[in-house]
Amino acid sequence: MASGKTVAVVLVVLAIVAVAALAITLKKPSKVQPQQPIQTPKKKVRVAVIFDIGGRGDLSFNDMAWLGAERAKKELNVEVTYVQSRTPADYRPNLESLSKSGKYDLIICVGFLMTNDLKKVAAEYPNQKYAIIDSVVDLPNVRSVVFKENEGSALVGALAGFVTKTNKVGVVLGMEIPVLYHFEAGFYWGVNYAHNITGKDVKITYKYTGSFTDAALGKQVAEGMLAQGADVLYNVAGLTGKGMLDAVYEYDKNKKLEMGPPFAIGVDSDQDWIHPGYIIASMMKRVDNGVFYSIRDVVYGNFTGGVMALGLKEGGVKMSDEKDLEQFIEIAKELGAKLPDTPENIVKKYKEMRASIPDWVWKDLKELEQKIKSGEIKVPTANTPEKIKKIREKYGATGA
Amino acid sequence: MRTCDDLRNHLRPVVESSLSLLAGFLAGGIIIWAAGFNPILFYEALIAGAFGDIYSTLNTLSYSTPLILTALSFAIAARASLFNIGAEGQMYFGVLAAVSIGAFIALPSVMHQLCIITLAILLGGLWGAVAGWLRVSRGVNEVVSTIMMNFLALYLVNYLATYVFYDPLQAYKTKSILPSAELPLMVPGTDLSLAFLLSIATAMALYILLWRTPLGYEIRAVGLNPSAARYGGIDVKRTMITSMFLSGATAALAGAFEVMGRFYYTDTGLSIVRNMGFDGIAVSLVGRNHPIGIILSSIFFAMLKTGIQAVQRSTSVGGRTGVPLELGLVVQGIIIIFISIPEMLDLIRRLRGRREV
Numbered sequence: 001m002a003s004g005k006t007v008a009v010v011l012v013v014l015a016i017v018a019v020a021a022l023a024i025t026l027k028k029p030s031k032v033q034p035q036q037p038i039q040t041p042k043k044k045v046r047v048a049v050i051f052d053i054g055g056r057g058d059l060s061f062n063d064m065a066w067l068g069a070e071r072a073k074k075e076l077n078v079e080v081t082y083v084q085s086r087t088p089a090d091y092r093p094n095l096e097s098l099s100k101s102g103k104y105d106l107i108i109c110v111g112f113l114m115t116n117d118l119k120k121v122a123a124e125y126p127n128q129k130y131a132i133i134d135s136v137v138d139l140p141n142v143r144s145v146v147f148k149e150n151e152g153s154a155l156v157g158a159l160a161g162f163v164t165k166t167n168k169v170g171v172v173l174g175m176e177i178p179v180l181y182h183f184e185a186g187f188y189w190g191v192n193y194a195h196n197i198t199g200k201d202v203k204i205t206y207k208y209t210g211s212f213t214d215a216a217l218g219k220q221v222a223e224g225m226l227a228q229g230a231d232v233l234y235n236v237a238g239l240t241g242k243g244m245l246d247a248v249y250e251y252d253k254n255k256k257l258e259m260g261p262p263f264a265i266g267v268d269s270d271q272d273w274i275h276p277g278y279i280i281a282s283m284m285k286r287v288d289n290g291v292f293y294s295i296r297d298v299v300y301g302n303f304t305g306g307v308m309a310l311g312l313k314e315g316g317v318k319m320s321d322e323k324d325l326e327q328f329i330e331i332a333k334e335l336g337a338k339l340p341d342t343p344e345n346i347v348k349k350y351k352e353m354r355a356s357i358p359d360w361v362w363k364d365l366k367e368l369e370q371k372i373k374s375g376e377i378k379v380p381t382a383n384t385p386e387k388i389k390k391i392r393e394k395y396g397a398t399g400a
Numbered sequence: 401m402r403t404c405d406d407l408r409n410h411l412r413p414v415v416e417s418s419l420s421l422l423a424g425f426l427a428g429g430i431i432i433w434a435a436g437f438n439p440i441l442f443y444e445a446l447i448a449g450a451f452g453d454i455y456s457t458l459n460t461l462s463y464s465t466p467l468i469l470t471a472l473s474f475a476i477a478a479r480a481s482l483f484n485i486g487a488e489g490q491m492y493f494g495v496l497a498a499v500s501i502g503a504f505i506a507l508p509s510v511m512h513q514l515c516i517i518t519l520a521i522l523l524g525g526l527w528g529a530v531a532g533w534l535r536v537s538r539g540v541n542e543v544v545s546t547i548m549m550n551f552l553a554l555y556l557v558n559y560l561a562t563y564v565f566y567d568p569l570q571a572y573k574t575k576s577i578l579p580s581a582e583l584p585l586m587v588p589g590t591d592l593s594l595a596f597l598l599s600i601a602t603a604m605a606l607y608i609l610l611w612r613t614p615l616g617y618e619i620r621a622v623g624l625n626p627s628a629a630r631y632g633g634i635d636v637k638r639t640m641i642t643s644m645f646l647s648g649a650t651a652a653l654a655g656a657f658e659v660m661g662r663f664y665y666t667d668t669g670l671s672i673v674r675n676m677g678f679d680g681i682a683v684s685l686v687g688r689n690h691p692i693g694i695i696l697s698s699i700f701f702a703m704l705k706t707g708i709q710a711v712q713r714s715t716s717v718g719g720r721t722g723v724p725l726e727l728g729l730v731v732q733g734i735i736i737i738f739i740s741i742p743e744m745l746d747l748i749r750r751l752r753g754r755r756e757v
Binding site for chain 2: 048053055081082083084085086087088089090092093094096097098100101112113124175176177178210211212213
């Protein structure tokens with residue numbers, strides 16, 4: 001019994017010390033929450049942004065959505081409330097409560113995981129405006145923001161076709177869902193575009209790993225492709241593709257290469273900083289722009305429901321450049337992610353890598369980008385298994 | 401004199417819990433204040449977010465549903481002085497039962513639900529019983545075995561969800577269960593389904609089992625003193641395995657009900673139920689491993705969960721932005737640590753006194 005009391009005293013003391021320590025660490029930087037009175041101009045637009053369970057700090061989707069909302073805060077003077085979901089069970093109550101409060105001019109759902117819940121709630125509140133990123137909810141009060149991944153993929157596909165030395169490129173994909181067909185179609189078209197210019201016959205292999213979260217599997221698949229001689233690999237697999245990026249990096253390191261090829265191509269956000277010198281570019285989905293445009297339309301009274309498809313022209317997708325690299329190094333630093341090197345060295349390495357590619361390649365890609373933007377060139381896409389099968393056959397892509 | 405002692409024995413846990421609860425709220429308030437928010441407004445928003453109107457209240461009750469079951473799961477084993485950390489894995493088998501039978505076998509309603517519940521009880525129960533059997537026949541500590549079996553369960557169920565039961569059109573999730581397998585909503589427009597009533601019923605059933613049946617008597621006797629129980633003619637080994645079976649079965653119900661009453665599918669990754677099994681341990685400790693206490697503490701935990709979502713949305717606390725989730729989670733954690741202390745001490749005392757079988 002006496003020992004039980006001792007334990008009790010120790011526990012209580014520990015708890016108090018822990019709380020005090022936490023309080024002190026929290027108190028120090030007093031800038032956590034600026035407490036100055038809120039100035040409300042007559043009618044300030046209020047926006048709520050709901051993150052999915054991935055949440056802030058994913059260095060991808062959610063962080064880019066945050067960027068877009070922060071930009072709207074600055075440039076459009078709107079108020080933004082962020083709501084982070086902890087489990088999938090939180091989506092519906094968060095949506096429901098925000099809608100019911102009637103305080104928000106726009107509620108933005110970041111990510112397709114909220115599709116089913118938004119369908120239900122948006123039907124209940126026909127006067128509330130919503131936007132959902134990367135998914136389609138067919139209701140008049142919902143703006144569905146989707147991306148023309150085929151256009152961005154066409155650019156990185158052409159880049160892959162230009163820089164391959166072994167004339168073999170690979171695509172590592174996640175689960176076989178229709179969205180990924182857009183990436184496939186654009187990439188194959190791009191490789192073929194390069195072929196038309198250089199005359200090189202480039203073999204394409206693709207592999208569906210069946211997962212977006214299995215980095216080990218992505219690594220294994222990528223190692224197989226590298227062993228078969230592929231020297232540009234395209235990541236279309238989320239976290240699984242993180243393993244692909246690592247595989248390329250380790251392969252090059254083992255061969256004592258200072259930089260690629262073999263190269264990796266990143267996806268969604270700017271991933272070029274992860275292994276500087278070995279990731280030649282990223283196909284970025286500009287979630288930030290999707291969020292920003294939706295808010296802007298509400299501010300200017302141009303909001304309509306329906307699908308907003310953002311391509312190269314609309315700034316919805318793009319091939320990463322130096323500015324993106326710098327911005328994402330900043331975000332990574334801010335979130336405490338481990339950088340592989342000092343920011344200056346990463347940028348330096350990146351510049352050396354890009355300089356190692358002949359100038360005409362970048363020039364040609366710029367032209368291609370312009371032509372896609374102006375509509376002079378139309379990049380094919382696919383939404384069904386039948387259609388992607390035809391495109392694979394046409395451009396000679398074979399399963400690994 | 402005796403009634404006075406009785407009363408004191410019954411009141412003691414209530415007083416202890418209330419005091420530690422108060423201390424927890426106080427400590428959480430200090431954190432909130434240190435971070436630059438008003439703690440009173442914070443708790444006001446938290447409680448209003450959980451019970452402020454009918455919708456929030458029903459929502460809180462719906463959040464408490466799986467917690468009631470996973471906490472009961474922990475309690476039944478704890479009553480036999482077994483420390484079952486495996487509710488998490490046992491729960492996954494309930495998810496598996498619901499998704500497999502619910503989405504892929506067509507049956508008439510009621511029959512369909514009963515089939516799922518039966519399979520969930522069998523799978524989860526057997527998974528728990530294996531750990532019980534390892535303990536009594538091989539002396540494998542159930543803490544170790546259940547923790548390891550959690551990983552087995554996770555990867556097994558996750559594999560099946562990802563590669564066998566997945567939805568080809570939305571591959572991040574399994575196919576949705578058929579309407580005949582759903583548990584109907586008690587109030588339309590909320591997430592409160594029949595699962596809530598079934599969970600309360602399960603708590604009542606286990607109460608009766610533990611305190612009104614010979615089996616329950618045996619379980620409690622084994623828990624209080626295995627040697628004396630054996631001397632009294634109780635088959636200690638069989639009783640331990642049985643209580644692990646019941647524990648696993650109850651946990652599996654939590655998983656099955658989350659699918660049948662809320663999501664109608666699971667995502668591949670099982671994030672719809674992740675950590676609910678571990679939460680159950682804390683809920684049960686706070687509820688003193690007693691069915692009635694567990695119902696109350698489940699609702700309390702659910703209040704914290706819905707409340708910290710609400711403080712993010714509240715603009716009165718943090719000015720324009722609300723309180724970030726991370727800070728809410730810190731406060732939640734502190735409150736839980738404080739209110740767990742009394743029962744944790746009891747548990748340590750009991751485990752220390754426990755003799756190997």
